[in-house]
Amino acid sequence: MRRAAVVLAALLAASVGAQxxxxxxxxxxxEAGVPVVGAAVRVEVDGAGxxxxxxxxxxxxxxxxxGRASVQVRALGYARLDTIVVVVAGQTTWLDLALVPEALTAAEVVVQARRTETATRADAPVLLVPQAVSVLSAAVLDAQGARDAADALRNVPGVAVRAEGEPGARPVLRGFETDRTGGGVRRNGVEVPYLFDGLQANVARxxxxxxxxxVLYGRLEPGGVVNFVTKGPLGRRQLAVEGTGGSLGSGRIAIEAGGPVGGLATRLDASAERDVVRGDVAGTTAFVAPAVRWQRGPLTLDADAEAVAAETTFDPGLAALGADADDLDAVPTDRFFGEPDAVHRWRSAALFTSASWRRRPSFGLRGGLSIGRYVLDRDALELDGLAAAAPPSVARTLQREGLGFTYLKATAFADLRAETGAVAHEVTLGAEGIRAWAQADGSARLEAGPDGLDFATLPPVDLLNPTPTGVDRSRDTSYLDATVRGLDVGAFVQDRATLRIGRVAIHAVAAARLSHVRYGATIFALADTPDAPAGTSERDGQVTAVTPSAGLVVEPAPGLALYASTGASFNPIVERVDRNGEPFEPTRGVQVEGGLKVDGRRAAATLAAFWIRKDDALTAGPGGFYDQTGRQRSRGVEVDLRAEPLPGLTVLASYARLDAEVVEDDNVAPGTPLPYAPRHAGSAWAEWQTGRLALRGGVWTQGTRSGSLGGTVDLPAHALVDLGAEIALGHGVGLRLDVRNALDARxxxxxxxxxxxxxxxxxVAWPTRPRDIRLGVAIVR
Structure with missing residues (x-):
């Protein structure tokens, strides 16, 4: 009987192949004649698609x-194309499909933000990725009036941010904070030091x-990865100018231009901004990003460059005496404990180049080369405690910290499509390497203390009426000088296999990566610290790791998928040593996840349940030195919904229930919550378009969460409400009104x-921004 079943299955497979x-x-x-990348082509024959x-x-x-096939083509910024074609058994039918450009609405973007490169290192439908992934398009973020990465990430379930007085809030994914220089935040897939905000004018999603x-990116924390994907060149001529002004004193102007030039597709994004966070905390940013693409037959070459120059007042936070953060609510948000001369300066320049060659759909090559230089110079002003003075005053210290980071990265990928019997395979082979150099230094005024040298305090400021006292750097002494060099190389293979049994499709994903990380550092420190002993020390290390992953997606009907997966992570600890000056082992993580995904014409949703364990975590022990004795665990449920339930009505919603805590540790009690990981968090945003008018509103909530691993202070729950409206006046001119934090909640x-x-x-705490009313005008030609 079993033999007969095998023969019958083979006959059926052969019969299907013949038909x-x-x-x-x-x-x-x-209009432009250039290829449209990422267009969704759907074919239906007798109800099967x-x-x-x-x-x-x-x-x-x-x-x-x-048979007679219905072909539908959809792409962002183009009118939908429908056509009919007759498919002949055993033959190949060729189609030339030209899409007509049209204006883009936020509703279309919400429904069509359905593909991802970050989740597979190759373009793939979000529906068929056996892991939770969110894609936030620039059109949606623009409709929401998002100002920075924190505004974007608040739409993603299971993601929180930690922001302490400087640009570049640190994402906390599923309870685990990303390493700011370890690849958790990326730009076009390239790991960059995340020391300034990443949501610039050229971000596409x-x-x-x-x-x-x-398995995809090498060294990472187990919570995940955030990737800023920049916009590509324009295939048709376009010029857009946008200007905004806010009630707090903020202002921004942005220009987007491009189109075909001498056989090239081009684009230029530029912006200049003054951003007032609160009171005397403000900054300026200048940004420019050109992009160009050349395409000839199967070969496409891209080059994208960007440069940032920014300066922001360093914000040491608000201060008050009390037992919890609620005691800070009476402190005005414009109270300033810092110094106008203490600033966060950032300069960066980067070039991303890529090439792709695909003569036929079954085989293609991709590669890239990128180089970047990032320079940070900041005055880290900290509120150290209550000074021994009357009236109550706040003691402060100031250290100047510098970091120069340079990297060179190369990538190479091969994409293959093949069939083995009834199973279709999409295989990606990849290799990449990054070489990085960093120089760090620190200087401050030092004084002798009971335990050796210590940072000298600035003149204290009144707790209730702080007034700047000025900064004297004439007696600053260099207390730290470090040179760090690193090499990170890896190779991976991924197979996405599909088997169709009638109307049911089964997709299996298996991948593995071999990573090798080598690093070295020369560090000079005046005194013992948790990061380095006094004097000059050398630090060298290397880690080789194999990280596998596997997943299964069952698609019982088009647009519906059940999935399950498991994956692993590792992250070498470069910046710290133990109390004996020895390097730590890398942290390691493992996850099991399962869920449900829906992708219809008017709605897309993901329901995910997960369990993550992180081993060999660091925690601060006696004397401030770190011990590697920790095991941490995170588990939870996430819901992500985006829909257009009615014509003109767009809805985004999310919810996460998270339980992230310490399981084992010599320094922290088991059961202690991980910091910045709220047990409950959610969001809901809607836009209604009627004619030329668009009305918008949303609410974003965060539950109570710990402000430190020791649990010394909890951040209270809060809910922020935004409102907005936009009207198209005609001739490409639009006006908009945004009210951020409309209820002025704290x-x-x-x-x-x-x-x-x-x-x-x-x-000491850092508040959310107060109410801000912004008016804007946009002109598109």
Whole structure:
């Protein structure tokens, strides 16, 4: 009987193969004639459908049942194309599909933000990725009036941010904070030091892959990865100018221009901004990013450059005496404990180049080379505690910290499509390497203390009426000088296999990566610190790791998928040593995840449940030195919804229930919550468009969360409400009104405790922005 079943299955497979034909074609811009990358091509024959996105050359290929086929092509910024074609069994039918450009609405972006590169290192439908991934398009973020990465990430379930007085809030994914220089935040897939905000004018979308991703990217924390994907060159001529002004004194002007120039597709994004966070905390940013693309036959070459120059007042936070953060609510948000001369300066320049070649849909090559230089120079002013003076005053210290970071990265990928019997394979082979150099230094005024040298304090400021005292750097002494060099190389293979049994599709994903990280450092320190012993020390290390992942997606009907997966992570600890000056072992993580995904024409949703364990975590022990004795665990449920339930009505919603805590540790009690990981968090945003008018509103909530691993202070729950409206006046001119934090609610993005009175510590916290009313005008030609 078993033998008969095998023979019958083979006969059925052969019968199906004999009744199928092949559709191949290219999708182009009807005006510019350039390929349309990532267009969704769907083919239906007798109610059975299959879909695939166009590649970097605009090409697509599908094997479909023979007969009369309905072909539908959709792409962002283009009118939908529908056509009919007859598929002949055993033959290939060629299609030339030209899409007509049209204006883009936020509703279309919400429904069509369905593909990702971050989750697979190759373009793939979000529906078929066996892991939770969110894609936030620039159109949605612009409709929400997002000002920075924190505004973007608040839409993603299971993601929080930690912001302490400087640009570049640190994402906390599923309870685990990303390493600011360890690859958790990326730009076009390249790990960059995340020391300044990443949401610049040239960002096309923000992709967030939640859960371990070392199989794709190498060294990472187990919470996941955030990737800022920049805009590509324009295939048709366009000029857009936008200007905004706010009630707090903020202002911004941005220009976007581009189009075909001498056989090249080009783009230029530029912006200049003055951003007032609160009171005397303000900054300026200048940004420019040109992009160009050359395409000839199967070969496409891209080059994107960007440069940032920014300066922001360093914000040491608000301060008050009390037992919890609620005691800070009476402190005005414009109270300033810092110094106008203490600033955060950032300069960066980067070049991203890539090449892709695909002569036929079954085989393609991709590669890239990028180089970047990032320079940070900041005055880190800290509130150290209550000074021994009357009236109550706050003691402060100031250290100047510098960091120069340079990297060179190369990547190479091969994409293959093949069939083994009834199973279709999409295989990606990849290799990449990054070479990085960093120089760090620190200087401050030092004084002798009971335990050796210590940072000298600035003149204290009144707790209730702080007034700047000025900064004297004439007696500063260099206390730290470090040179760090690193090499990170890796190779991985990934197979996405598909088996169709009637209307049911089964997709299996298996991948593995071999990573090798080598680093060295020369460090000079005047005194012992948790990061380095006094004097000059050398630090060298290397780690080799194999990280696998596997996942299964069952698609019982088009647009519906059940999935399960497991993956691993590793992250070498470069910046710290133990109390004996020896390096630590890398931290390691593992995850199990399962869920449900829905992708319809008017809605897309993900329901995910996960469990993550992180081993060999560091925690501060006696004397401030770190011990590697920790095991931490995170588990939870996430819901992500985006829909257009009615014509003109767009809805985004999310919810996360998270339980992240210490399981084992010599320094922290088991059961202690991980910091900045709220047990409950959610969001809901809607836009209604009627004629030329668009009305918008949303609410973002964060539950109570710990402000430190020791649990010395909790951040209270808060809810922020935004409102907005936009009207199109005609001739490409639009006006908009945004009211950020419309209810002027108070929340906090970070908090710490400092020495105060007995039983009454000094609380230091960073508040959310107060109400801000912004008016804007946009002109598009």
């Amino acid at each position: 199928t034909g092949r559709l191949e074609g290219v999708v182009t811009d009807a 299959s879909a695939r996105a166009t590649d970097a050359a605009g090409r697509v290929a599908l094997d479909v049942p023979a 923000v992709e967030v892959l939640r859960g371990p991703a070392s 929340g906090y993005t970070a908090a710490q405790t400092r020495p105060g009175r007995p039983g009454e510590p000094l609380l």
